[in-house]
Amino acid sequence: MxxxxxxxxxxxxxxxxxKVYGNEKYVDKLIQAxxxxxxxxxxxxxxxxxxxxxxLINESKLPPWKRGVQ
Incomplete structure (x- = not known):
């Protein structure tokens, strides 16, 4: 969408x-579009x-091994 x-x-x-995503880290995504x-x-x-x-990923402050990420 x-x-x-x-x-x-x-x-x-x-x-x-x-303004649109609630975070400045998506600048690259905007420029690419x-x-x-x-x-x-x-x-x-x-x-x-x-x-x-x-x-948008719910970013956790937990380390990857505690989030179930491998």
């Missing part, structure tokens, strides 16, 4: 990631960006 995000003046990749804007650092208003679905 892809969505759209319309930028506000002054938005940056990390701000957009935080919007390669024609990859050189933009600060957006102007009304730029339409594709927002891919993030497979």
């Amino acid at each position: 892809d969505n759209r995000y319309i930028t506000s003046q002054g938005d940056t990749w990390d701000m957009i990631s935080y 919007n390669l024609h804007y990859k050189e933009v650092i600060i957006f102007s208003a009304n730029v339409k960006l594709n927002i891919p679905e993030a497979n």
